[in-house]
Amino acid sequence: MLYLVKPIFLATDAFIWLFAVMLTITVYKIKRQPNLCKKWSVLLQSKLYNTCLVTLVFFCIVALTDSIHFREPISETHNTKIVYSNEVKSLFDSVVTPLGIVKEQSYSKPFATHNLNKSYEKDSAGNYISFYNHLKINEKNEPSIGELGYEFTIKWFKWAFISLAVLSLYILFKERNQVWHRRIPNYLTTLKKSGVLHSIITAIILFTIFACLINISSCYHVFGTSKIGEDVLYQTMKSIRTGIIIGTITTIFSLPIAIIMGICSGYFGKTIDDIIQYIYTTISAIPGILLISAAVLSLQVWLGRHANWFSSMEESADMRLLMICFILGITGWTSLCRLLRGETLKIREMDYITAAKTLGVSNSSILYKHILPNVMHIVLIITVIDFSSLVLAEAVLSYIGVGVDPSTMSWGNMINSARLEMAREPAIWWSLAAAFVFMFSLVLAANIFADGVRAAFDPREKNNAGAS
């Protein structure tokens, strides 16, 4: 029987892959420009920024593997027609199976000790007494942490040995113009100088932690389970995709508007400038969160009216996520636009622009060839800074009730549903803690990296550092 999966294309999947492709093209373009290449290599030689970038890339890889959706065929059917299951899975789900399968009834070990629901029993006097049942540990004869750890270490070393062997063969082949015993040390020194060695080590550590978590979670709930018995680790890992999507797709919507409006307004001046300034002043005059929630509420009603457009719940939830990105993008471009306008005003007066004009270069090619490359550093800095605030904003929006669909796994939804459980006695903290820890690590990496990007690309920072 053919074992083929049926791919499902969600709108956000398309956008996040589009973003990944665009990012790859940008990296290739940067590699061909020596001046940009130098700035990036200085940035990546710093161990701190290097680690942060690798962490961000790791999160992005998780999000990307989580963005390939499909439906699996049901294996029991023996007919010629293949029947697909209704459940939409992603590649990430298959990698981490059996993590996504709900096995528990409610909160469970290791953090919970008692059953959430009361049990009733007759005592000797014939009265019903109620009590909370103890959750039994190791009722299924699971392997102990020690056994799991032993197995994992063996596996880890096996894979490490294989990859090391392959790598050494590759190096020996690649550096074949050297004496054979100098080949590996030489290669390692070049790697170390460019900071790649550090990235590799960070990646290995991150991957080990990830694999370790997945391995343990096949028998244990590392972060416990939620109220309805879902594994919290699985929830937080699935939330990575939502966070990354909000952070990246929003920029796909906001960057083109901000860049085109900003440089046109600064370059052409006069009426165009007045109109664009009016538009962005008007939009920025409305308190941000109010505009966002008003837009989300209105579009939600509009989507509700057209519920028949979507064939499944996943699609409508996905459309809502895309819509939120769109709204955040439409409302969030004003500050970047203002900065770009100011910078373009300065560049417009430069001699090389005057020279280009006298030589008869058209406006569009001046904008594209002379002005755009000279304001790109602002775009880069603002985009990286905005990324972290967008990830944080998602949680707040979900709390207010204008965030992603309740069925979408996101940190905001996790926090929102676990928030009231803190009031229980004893407090149920693991769901919150997991969401906050993952969100914190993503936002921290993004914030530190943003700092590095600003230090490397903002000419003002260089002046400050140079004077000291």
Next chain:
Amino acid sequence: MIKYIIRRMIYMIPILLGVNVITFILFFMVNTPDDMARMQLGNKNVTPAAIERWKASKGYDKPLFFDSSKQFPENISESLFYNQTKKLVRFDFGLSDGGRDINYDITTRMYPSLAIAIPSLILGLLANISFALIIVFFKDSYIERWGTIICILLMSISGLFYIIAGQYLFGKLWKLVPISGYLPGINAVYFVALPVMIAIISGIGSGVRWYRSLLLEEYFKPYAITARAKGLSDLQVLKRHLLPNAMIPIVTSIVAILPLLFMGSLLTESFFGIPGLGSYTIDAISQQDFAIIRVMVFIGTLLYMLGLMMTDIVYTWVDPRIRLS
């Protein structure tokens, strides 16, 4: 000066009109009065007659922009857009979709919002500026290094975490303050203490970093180098030269947000159950009460524009180099 203020006020009119058009499009065209009626009356089993009655009672049954069946002044004055705009401009906000008087709600809910917002602003400012001064004073030392690292750490934590952790520690575990609620008068102190503290802590990361960058920008200016070269101590340079000059952007940015204090803080107020304008807005959003949201957007915009105008005026006052053109 008065001429300048008047000109600025005239400049506000097209922007307010633009905001009004945006909210009108969102609330009456994307989301039609029919949808609103259905939502208020319950989604199922609504007769068309009931929807029409509801719309007529709210005045939503008029045509959107233009009534083509009437003559010139009436064809515009009988439209929904004209009537809604007229009400907002007169500050006559009418009843919410839930049937409460919005004007009354706003005037009573303003004070709890201010009781939180003003102490958070003043204490937060003091904390931010003093930490920024300490970091700049110990420039190029481990204090600066660790100070900036702690700032980034504090910045990266979600504001929700501070609120939830604060309520758990101070309210539930140590029982120092009530977890949520509000009392008018002097007793408000018990209820306000924790929200204010959390507002300060959650703002301290980005605040200190911003003030530090303002101070550092002045740090390398020629006048500061001259002052150090002629033998002034670091403390004196900081106190007499850097701080006054850095105060210009600080003061103007504070003036810009002063009017917005009325709006209250959405998250803090709703988490701590404080009956201010912030929680009013959140309730309106969660009940999908578009009448209230529209009013809050209008007031917010008005206050923002007021803040911008005050900033410009204060600029000329604190920085004598800027002459009004």
